[in-house]
Amino acid sequence: ALVLQEADVGFVFSAIAHPALTQEHLADGRMVCVAPKGMLNAALVAAGVVHLADLADTPVVRLDVRDPIGTVVNHACREAGVGLQTAITVQTYHAALALAHHGHAVAVVDTCTAASADRSKVEVLALAPHIAVPIKSLRTVNRPSSLLASAMTQCMRQAVAETLESVGLREAE
Template sequence: MRLRHIEVFNAVMHTGSVSAAARLINISQPAVSRTLQHAELQLGFALFQRSKGRLAPTSEALALLPHMEKLFAQLEDVQRLADSLRKGRATDELRIASVLALSHEVLPRALAQFKQKHPNVTVTLQSLHSPQIVSALMMQEADVGFVLSNVQQPTLLQENLARVPMMCIVPKGMLPPFKLRAGTLSQEDLAGVPLICLDAQDPVGMLLNQLGRESGAGQNHFVTVQTYHTALAMAHHGLGVAMVDGCTALSADRSKVEVLPLAPELQVPVNAIRAAAQPHSLLVKAITREMQKVLGAQR
């Protein structure tokens, strides 16, 4: 199948009619019909059957659909990259993509220092999950990304800025005072206490779940969340103990929660990532330096 076949197939699948598909991709109805006929001729089977004025996909079309959607997504990625290349880049603009855990405290502090030295630079910030940050960098939609994990992607360069400890966020009154006196909390200290857990697809969440199982402490996983700040919010409302990174812990309301390091100590990396093919701009170097300073001051 050709690219035009894929485009028309996708349009008809999503609209259910030749006329709607033609409007969606801005070509004539006869052109849609001809393209479908040509695709079916090349494939050797029908893709759609007319039913009550609409085009119903055949079983063969439904089998092709997930593969076609992957191809169409790749075509859209190519279009996004082409758009970025066509528009070019302003020299007084810095586009940052960051995980939410760094966007609340660490990055604003770094940007405050950055702005003093570069007052005329326009900054665009996207708060995304790590896989989305990788995609944004590869599509040249961001100049630098900041993540709380190691990224294995050969087209990206990674620079470690710091390692931050995992912290326990404990609603006041949830644990007896004698467990807080040591200044740290172990997995055993949290046995039977409701826990706000990170999704197991998160690298740190996976590690925490593994440590909990190995401790044999009988943990009570009350709720599972996808971001550190959601876990922190749950702890603020007294729903359980949250284990979050040290950057997120900076946002903790000490009037509502106790903040103690996890023992034995568990650290997560804070990394700056950028596209290897792109020049290392002065602005990217500058914001990376400011991030490193802020992270160093938290130790």
């Protein structure tokens, strides 16, 4: 839509470089573990941090491997030598969160998605290793940003910062 000039600004988690687009870094989110209450060991929940290896025997909702963040999570699993038990694969982060809400499996999602989790149904825990999720704005190179697009980008920067803070995670070791 941006390249076709159907929009002035876009917001993405992971952007592939495109010669017609410029990127502006807004914030860094991270991947987190959203687990149905009672599904994970109480000690893990109390620690507030889950390592990928801790999830090896737990049903996990996976993001599609064609999703850029799903690819990063799969790479982190390979690096850690961990094979996750995939219960179901989804294409959207909110579908993963919904499955966790209904007690079907643990979801590995970004902090912005986790911010909407119903904490009466799920635990939201830091995931180790840390998997960064950069949040960026995009606009076309050949057109200066309009005042409205600049204001919207600034509002988004503030909203993302507040959202990330609201998740309230402990730092993974």
